Amino acid sequence: MELCFKFTTPTILLLFLLSCFFFPSTEAYDALDPNGNITIKWDIISWAPDGYVAVVTMFNFQQYRHIQAPGWTLGWTWAKKEVIWSMMGGQATEQGDCSKYKTGNPHCCKKDPTIVDLLPGTPYNQQIANCCKGGVINSWGQDPTNAASSFQLSVGGSGTTNKTVKLPRNFTLKAPGPGYTCGPAKIVKPTKYVSSDGRRVTQAMMTWNITCTYSQFLAQKTPSCCVSLSSFYNDTIVPCPTCTCGCQNNITQPGSCVDPDSPYLASVVSQQGKTNSFAPLVQCTSHMCPIRVHWHVKQNYKDYWRVKVTITNFNYRMNYTLWNLVVQHPNFDNLTQIFSFNYKPLNPYQDINDTAMLWGVKYYNDFLMQAGPLGNAQSELLFRKDKSTFTFEKGWAFPRRIYFNGDNCVMPPPEAYPFLPSATIRQNVSFINLLITLLAIIFACS
Ligand SMILES: *[C@@H]1O[C@H](CO)[C@@H](O)[C@H](O)[C@H]1NC(C)=O
Ligand SMILES: *[C@@H]1O[C@H](CO)[C@@H](O)[C@H](O)[C@H]1NC(C)=O
Ligand SMILES: *[C@@H]1O[C@H](CO)[C@@H](O)[C@H](O)[C@H]1NC(C)=O
Ligand SMILES: *[C@@H]1O[C@H](CO)[C@@H](O)[C@H](O)[C@H]1NC(C)=O
Numbered sequence: 030m031e032l033c034f035k036f037t038t039p040t041i042l043l044l045f046l047l048s049c050f051f052f053p054s055t056e057a058y059d060a061l062d063p064n065g066n067i068t069i070k071w072d073i074i075s076w077a078p079d080g081y082v083a084v085v086t087m088f089n090f091q092q093y094r095h096i097q098a099p100g101w102t103l104g105w106t107w108a109k110k111e112v113i114w115s116m117m118g119g120q121a122t123e124q125g126d127c128s129k130y131k132t133g134n135p136h137c138c139k140k141d142p143t144i145v146d147l148l149p150g151t152p153y154n155q156q157i158a159n160c161c162k163g164g165v166i167n168s169w170g171q172d173p174t175n176a177a178s179s180f181q182l183s184v185g186g187s188g189t190t191n192k193t194v195k196l197p198r199n200f201t202l203k204a205p206g207p208g209y210t211c212g213p214a215k216i217v218k219p220t221k222y223v224s225s226d227g228r229r230v231t232q233a234m235m236t237w238n239i240t241c242t243y244s245q246f247l248a249q250k251t252p253s254c255c256v257s258l259s260s261f262y263n264d265t266i267v268p269c270p271t272c273t274c275g276c277q278n279n280i281t282q283p284g285s286c287v288d289p290d291s292p293y294l295a296s297v298v299s300q301q302g303k304t305n306s307f308a309p310l311v312q313c314t315s316h317m318c319p320i321r322v323h324w325h326v327k328q329n330y331k332d333y334w335r336v337k338v339t340i341t342n343f344n345y346r347m348n349y350t351l352w353n354l355v356v357q358h359p360n361f362d363n364l365t366q367i368f369s370f371n372y373k374p375l376n377p378y379q380d381i382n383d384t385a386m387l388w389g390v391k392y393y394n395d396f397l398m399q400a401g402p403l404g405n406a407q408s409e410l411l412f413r414k415d416k417s418t419f420t421f422e423k424g425w426a427f428p429r430r431i432y433f434n435g436d437n438c439v440m441p442p443p444e445a446y447p448f449l450p451s452a453t454i455r456q457n458v459s460f461i462n463l464l465i466t467l468l469a470i471i472f473a474c475s
């Protein structure tokens with residue numbers, strides 16, 4: 030006997046509540062990148078008269094979450110009375126109180142220093158390898174050659190043996206806002222360095238690692254991206270859910286968004302840009318999101334079907350560099366062609382190939398311009414139909430999940446999806462479909 034359920038709003042709501050209740054969000058778990066983390070490696074490369082010289086490298090092992098301008102900020106608390114004598118490839122934001130040092134003028138005397146990267150164009154004698162990119166780090170999935178950032182520091186007052194050095198504590202990573210949680214430093218096998226001719230291997234005096242993981246929940250309370258849908262077979266354009274990222278409220282919060290037709294647009298944008306520049310300044314829309322991703326089912330051929338994806342930036346205060354999109358759809362295992370975006374399959378679970386990472390082509394559309402006529406990027410995807418699964422019914426042609434820059438984009442409710450004119454209004458959903466929906470909801474809650 031076939032097990033069938035009616036796919037109604039109350040059912041979905043009930044499932045959602047149940048699933049969120051039974052599967053509380055595990056802090057920093059991302060189903061599409063289960064091992065994603067930023068690992069900080071601290072290598073003591075030599076001992077100094079009163080301490081050591083170390084190279085600290087951050088590796089962004091995340092598949093699709095990069096660190097964009099204005100870049101990372103790394104902090105920690107010294108375990109003893111350490112001092113930073115000098116730095117290369119990075120700098121402490123504050124020197125602190127160095128009055129007890131009669132000679133030498135240390136770089137930073139704070140108990141809890143805060144380090145930032147140097148800017149591009151730093152003089153060569155202050156650079157080291159992998160530094161000076163203004164704190165921007167690409168993701169491992171997008172560009173592993175640019176997924177690390179390093180700085181060097183000379184530390185005093187730490188002791189000069191691997192027994193007397195105490196590991197710094199309470200690492201904090203801002204990238205640039207909140208979202209990351211760092212674990213404790215752990216001593217690992219000393220890093221080995223192979224000389225450029227490959228004929229000699231040297232090693233660090235001592236090495237420790239710190240692992241930091243991301244949680245969207247910590248990063249922000251409200252979503253920052255939403256999805257709208259349309260299709261060639263139905264005139265309805267399903268917009269982003271109203272108030273996804275905020276509500277327009279002219280009475281209590283005048284000026285919370287910007288009318289694109291306002292003659293004062295330029296002055297509002299430049300004036301507000303000078304105040305607090307992290308908060309987005311969005312164009313007035315019903316969803317109030319900085320980013321909208323539109324998925325249009327464009328054409329149907331005998332053996333193929335075609336989708337057009339458009340990313341629109343509604344934020345007047347942000348140019349998104351190195352942006353990326355992660356899309357989950359069962360037909361990605363038969364993606365045949367993609368235009369003007371880069372593509373890479375993500376296979377967190379080896380055998381399931383339904384998730385794609387898409388990003389812009391360098392110098393062409395890898396720079397998603399601030400809100401306005403240029404604030405969008407588009408691509409078309411051509412999929413080969415797998416006859417056993419392909420259908421335009423029940424919203425199958427729409428994505429299951431979309432992330433922009435690693436943050437979940439809110440989808441319209443399933444019952445609002447445009448449907449085939451021939452389909453009956455009441456739809457039965459098989460047990461398998463229900464299971465998939467349930468799983469999707471569980472992941473959405475985590
Ligand atoms: C961090 O990511 C790397 C690369 O994916 C992985 O090998 C390592 O196990 C991860 N570390 C933790 C603590 O999850
Ligand atoms: C310290 O150095 C000694 C001798 O080189 C080594 O045996 C020991 O494992 C090191 N300890 C740590 C914590 O690295
Ligand atoms: C590290 O942070 C925890 C919690 O924020 C705090 O209780 C602890 O005192 C801090 N440790 C140091 C060495 O600052
Ligand atoms: C420490 O970090 C380095 C660089 O990310 C990595 O290669 C190494 O496997 C890590 N060691 C442990 C024990 O996690």
Ligand SMILES: *[C@@H]1O[C@H](CO)[C@@H](O)[C@H](O)[C@H]1NC(C)=O
Nearest residue numbers: 276277278279280283288313
């Ligand atoms: C806010 O003002 C805009 C333009 O003046 C108007 O279109 C919109 O309906 C107003 N919204 C509310 C909630 O009053």
Ligand SMILES: *[C@@H]1O[C@H](CO)[C@@H](O)[C@H](O)[C@H]1NC(C)=O
Nearest residue numbers: 302344345346347348398399
């Ligand atoms: C975005 O880039 C354009 C062109 O480089 C520049 O004019 C504009 O000021 C930038 N906007 C922001 C918010 O950085």
Ligand SMILES: *[C@@H]1O[C@H](CO)[C@@H](O)[C@H](O)[C@H]1NC(C)=O
Nearest residue numbers: 361362363364365374376382
């Ligand atoms: C996933 O599908 C794409 C597109 O068909 C293909 O290029 C890629 O090799 C597949 N990856 C795996 C691991 O099967």
Ligand SMILES: *[C@@H]1O[C@H](CO)[C@@H](O)[C@H](O)[C@H]1NC(C)=O
Nearest residue numbers: 362363364382413414415416
């Ligand atoms: C779609 O991809 C799967 C897995 O890669 C493969 O087994 C199947 O034959 C493909 N279907 C078509 C129609 O190409």
Ligand SMILES: *[C@@H]1O[C@H](CO)[C@@H](O)[C@H](O)[C@H]1NC(C)=O
Nearest residue numbers: 263265445446447448449450
């Ligand atoms: C298109 O889909 C909507 C649901 O989003 C439905 O209300 C409408 O009747 C459909 N149009 C046609 C012509 O079937």
Ligand SMILES: *[C@@H]1O[C@H](CO)[C@@H](O)[C@H](O)[C@H]1NC(C)=O
Nearest residue numbers: 031033453454455456457458
């Ligand atoms: C839904 O399933 C029931 C029982 O299996 C069946 O009688 C009914 O025709 C189905 N309705 C639709 C719209 O498929």
